[in-house]
Amino acid sequence: LEQAKRPSVIWLSFQECTGCTESLTRSHAHPLEDLILHLISLDYHHKLQAASGEAAEEARLAAMEDNAGNYLAIVDGAVPGPSANPGFSTVAGHSNDQRLLETVADAAGVIAVGTCAAFGGLPQASPNPTGACAVMDLVTDKPVVNLPGCPPIPAVITGALVHYLAYGAFPELDDEGRPIAFYGDSIHDHCNRREHFDRRRFANSFDDEGAKAGWCLCKLGCRGPTTHNACATLQWNDGTSWPVGSGHPCLGCSEPGFWDRDRFYVSR
Ligand code: SF4
Ligand code: SF4
Ligand code: F3S
Numbered sequence: 001l002e003q004a005k006r007p008s009v010i011w012l013s014f015q016e017c018t019g020c021t022e023s024l025t026r027s028h029a030h031p032l033e034d035l036i037l038h039l040i041s042l043d044y045h046h047k048l049q050a051a052s053g054e055a056a057e058e059a060r061l062a063a064m065e066d067n068a069g070n071y072l073a074i075v076d077g078a079v080p081g082p083s084a085n086p087g088f089s090t091v092a093g094h095s096n097d098q099r100l101l102e103t104v105a106d107a108a109g110v111i112a113v114g115t116c117a118a119f120g121g122l123p124q125a126s127p128n129p130t131g132a133c134a135v136m137d138l139v140t141d142k143p144v145v146n147l148p149g150c151p152p153i154p155a156v157i158t159g160a161l162v163h164y165l166a167y168g169a170f171p172e173l174d175d176e177g178r179p180i181a182f183y184g185d186s187i188h189d190h191c192n193r194r195e196h197f198d199r200r201r202f203a204n205s206f207d208d209e210g211a212k213a214g215w216c217l218c219k220l221g222c223r224g225p226t227t228h229n230a231c232a233t234l235q236w237n238d239g240t241s242w243p244v245g246s247g248h249p250c251l252g253c254s255e256p257g258f259w260d261r262d263r264f265y266v267s268r
Contacts, residue, residue: 006038007165008063008071010103011045014096015089015123015132016077019151020114021047027154028238030162039165043071046091057092060103068106072164075100075135078116078123082138084131097138109143109170110135113157115253118146118177125259136177145170146177148229150253155234156182176256178228187224187250190232193217206247217244221265223252 013021025032036042042049043063044056051059063071079096080088086095094102104110112135115121123132136144147156160179163171171179188194196202196216203210204219216222224232227250231242244250249265252258262268 006041008043008067009040009074009161010043010060010063010071010107011048011074011076012091012100012103013046014075014077014079014091014100014117015130016114016116017122018047020076020116020157021045023149023151023154024113024157025154026237027158029155030158035158035161039162040072064103064106070108071106072109072111072161073104073107074111074113074161075117076113078120078132078134079138080130081133088130097133100135100138104139104142107142109145109164110139111160111164112136112144112146112148112177114152115148115150115258118148119256119258121148121150122259143170144177145173145179147182148176148178148254148256149231150258152254153182153230153234153236156230174228176228178254182230182234183228183254185228185230185233187227187229187232187244191224191244192232193244211247217247217249219267220249221251221263221267222249223255223258223262223268224250227252227255229254 044060049056079100082097089096091099112118116123117135120132120134123130145160147160160171171181174180174183193214193216197218201210201215202219203215203217205211206220224244235242251264252261
């Protein structure tokens with residue numbers, strides 16, 4: 001098995017902030033080194049590959065040709081749509097939408113990592129000067145899995161990928177294209193402050209006695225009741241903590257339009 005050819009993965013980065021890749025590098029359930037040394041062949045990734053410039057582009061084209069129909073494309077970042085100025089975001093002299101459509105043409109499927117790729121995220125926030133789109137707005141003839149979060153939980157990225165490697169198919173998805181295994185429940189369903197919510201014990205400011213006692217952050221703008229993600233159960237940094245666990249309300253980062261939905265930190 002060790003001699004078996006590892007599945008090819010091409011990772012494209014567009015209008016993004018590097019946070020999604022930073023998150024992946026913190027994965028403890030399937031650490032990154034285990035993933036790229038034993039499970040996949042990461043043939044193209046701006047930040048993680050040794051090659052650069054023309055050599056990097058040649059590696060991407062070779063991976064597409066050698067693995068036509070079988071490689072996975074992973075995308076982080078939003079993409080200026082075809083009607084946008086192509087110069088808003090380019091890689092190797094090509095617009096992001098051209099680069100995306102060319103690369104996914106022979107892919108078996110596409111994983112949109114992070115809220116920017118899944119739903120447009122920050123680049124798409126009003127007034128969206130670059131015409132930023134989600135991957136699924138542009139890729140309509142391939143299976144697309146959305147792994148939103150700003151950034152997504154590292155174990156969610158590796159978990160979805162390993163599911164595909166194990167079963168040859170993506171996991172079951174919800175209406176937003178997210179794996180139900182990770183996004184089926186709300187933050188509120190498993191929040192460690194939930195007992196305080198049920199007993200109507202709320203923090204009213206970030207430094208009052210309720211906040212110090214770990215009470216519910218609903219009145220500080222927590223969107224946990226309407227946000228679907230696994231932060232409360234998987235947590236971050238090998239289960240160290242998560243936003244609400246460390247005293248910050250959930251901002252709803254794994255839902256569509258989270259930047260424009262409501263003002264942050266407003267009582268609801
Ligand atoms: Fe950065 Fe968040 Fe977009 Fe990922 S989803 S690229 S962390 S802004
Ligand atoms: Fe729900 Fe947020 Fe309160 Fe937790 S802090 S119980 S997620 S409203
Ligand atoms: Fe995002 Fe809320 Fe989790 S802001 S990181 S979904 S706790």
